[in-house]
């Protein structure tokens with residue numbers, strides 16, 4: 001457990017930057033959406049549709065080296081660009097189609113939510129004895145595997161082989177507070 005407390009805060013904070021961006025984008029889109037549009041069924045449909053699109057755009061499963069092969073996203077950049085361009089065009093064609101445009105907020109919203117789920121449940125920053133540093137570990141059933149080298153995490157194994165050479169994890173702010 002000590003090892004986790006010593007983790008470099010930047011590595012931990014990095015992915016949360018995407019969360020903040022996603023949250024800001026979603027909030028902004030919500031704020032600029034007229035109330036009359038939010039009440040339309042077409043808006044709800046677009047919200048759900050774009051949320052599904054966000055899920056399909058993310059990889060189905062991440063690769064664990066030497067253990068399992070990842071499965072890529074079902075929707076690529078090409079399809080995504082096509083959808084966005086189509087939606088943007090629809091908004092210009094008729095005001096009646098504007099709920100579809102505003103409903104696309106479902107995309108950053110779902111993306112942000114999925115990222116949080118991934119960060120809190122599927123990944124963990126742990127010391128890897130093979131990589132000699134903190135790496136993101138991926139959950140596979142009950143075990144955690146290094147996303148870089150694929151080795152299984154064991155709390156009983158000494159976390160750092162380079163500890164003897166004087167390597168020290170950088171002190172974190174959270175550590176000072178404890």
Ligand SMILES: [Zn+2]
Nearest residue numbers: 128131146149
């Ligand atoms: Zn590793």
